[in-house]
Amino acid sequence: MTFVLEKAAAPAGLRRIVIDPVSRVEGHGKVTILLDADNRVHQVRLHIVEFRGFERFIQGRPYWEVPVMVQRLCGICPVSHHLAASKALDLVVGAKKLTRTAEKCRRLMHYGQILQSHALHFYHLASPDLLFGFDAPVAKRNVVGVIAEHPELATQGVLLRKFGQEVIRITAGKRVHGTGAIPGGVNKSVTHAERDELLPQMPQILAWARGAVRIAVDLHRAHQEEYDGFGYVRSNLLSLVGKNGDLDLYDGTLRARDADGGILFDGVDSQNYRAHLKEDVRSWSYMKFPFIGSLGADLGWYKVGPLARIQNCDRIPTPLAEEARQEFLARSPGKLVHAPLAYHTARMIELLHAAEVIDGLLRDDDLHGDDLVAKGPRQIQGVGIIEAPRGTLIHHYEVDSQDLVTMCNLIVSTTHNNQAMNEAIREVARKYLDGKEPTEGLLNHVEVAIRAFDPCLSCATHALGKMPLVVELRSADGALVEEIVRE
């Protein structure tokens, strides 16, 4: 089947609107909308350019190069690829269990990445919509507007991000294209001096992180009804879950829930992801549509990322974030939250959790050990799964007896959310666009829904918030009727 509004019954004669690129998201994507003469919406699609070339590119390369090489996938979340690849290759070198030092150094790196990525998204990419309104004047609805009207927020965002980047630099050697994780462990531990650079900053970081949760909660409550219904999309949820059902963004087993919270599967070893997850291909999109195999492509799609994670786990193992999570859950007792805009609060709860985890790790002497690398019997393949800032990230490699990669399969976070994002923008289009003349402000509603998921559309570096938005109105024969350009 196709989904409602995925495919117009009679596209001939419909007017095509293109949002290209979608702004204030990472990477390049576009939205196409088909309208009839009365502006009734017939079709809505989010298109993404997938990076299929990369999987081929890594083939024939030596496995130890992969954790560094894969960082070229994405200028925004290279650390996540670095760690997911390293986890996959741990298994190839037979390191089923890392040394305590290696695991903790990697966790520190990962939570540093979560912190900086979530801070960047909330304070710089999403906050203009949330602070000024979805159809506020374009001139104001950007990060410059935030700096002008809420300078303290903009500064906090910058400093939280900077701290996360410092954590990455210390654990990986560099902020981007670091080399800290290697198959079987890490190439360096954290020195006491490095720890002393970070630890004194923790009280401030924790205070800002708590404040960030507050801001997200308050912004949501200020528009409770609108936000709860905005782009509402019920779906299954997928994420890694750690020991005892704890939220664990670095490691765990796969758990999926249905839209009502019932467990679909649990305790699934990363190595078996293919037994549970399948991918659908649609002619109109470069990006695949993953789904839970047992449910089929129509019913098996799911959400990943912060909103999925904080509801999929049984608890968050750090007190402040768990308290915030309980407060979040208490607003709809017994019912899962599916509102895309609730991602923002969930993301800030995770940011707070990341700050708490970092604080704990910095007080742990295992961070300074010198037993860095583990190994065991060499294996021919490995799957590494990590909960990246944007969601579940899967790296799968096969390595031949000469140590060269022969197969690579990547499912990036954003791909998991493909169907959910498409459904969210269709819901927005139905509610806000249908029957109205599309304006820039209305079209921004579509982008607001996409931004909630924090997609990384091409895993490529782009200037933040600076991408121009071009809306083209074309007649049925494809002639350009009108073009709205937003710088």
Next chain:
Amino acid sequence: MSDATKPGDAPSLPTFTLDGHDVPFTPDQTILQAAMAAGHYIPHLCFHPEFKPHGSCKVCTVKVDGRTMASCTTQARAGAEIESSSDEVRDLRRNLVQFLFTEGNHFCPSCEQSGDCKLQAVAYELGMTSSHFTQMFPDRPVDASHPDVLLDFNRCILCELCVRASAEVDGKDVFALSGRGIKKHLIVNAESGRLADTRLAVEDKAMSVCPVGVILRKRRGFRVPIGQRTYDARPISEVAVDQYRRATRGDE
């Protein structure tokens, strides 16, 4: 003050000037050797203190009394005026190095030799930034047949140091260059063309002379953290002078 100009060290040696500094030399020394011995770095790639100068990369180019020459193959001459760090000479070298980058497939951020690579270090020395060489055409498959050694031909700059080391020191003739001009490339001397079918061993001299990242010990990549690699703390201009002096100590 550099040791070579210490009073009493070699009072009667002839000298030439290098960018205005007096540089003493012995009759067997080339300009590059005398300069390095005196603590003056001249960028170079195909020159190695333990091997006879080869003169192929031209990165060591200087101006000798106004004429451009490869300093590694030009005998030192008393009274010569040599220009090494003028903008003109540095621009010339930079172009040569830039050409090496575009000729091969060099992507420093994901190369395991990063931080230990002479080509990269010389590029930094000459004021190149890595953004110049982002092209990467993965069209040269690696040779991973050897159990302990990987050959990544993408990075070869054809300096022939491995060829020379394997022939002259190891006595194995594992490597050779084949083809001419733009087609010139490194080959492995085995009927199969595979490294596994040669006598190369990890202890061989040929394993340690490659200035770039072609001849690599397997499973070692990225073991050394950023900050502890050869050129992380000190630029190649200092490291190379030290290495030169260590290699030549005793025969001067």
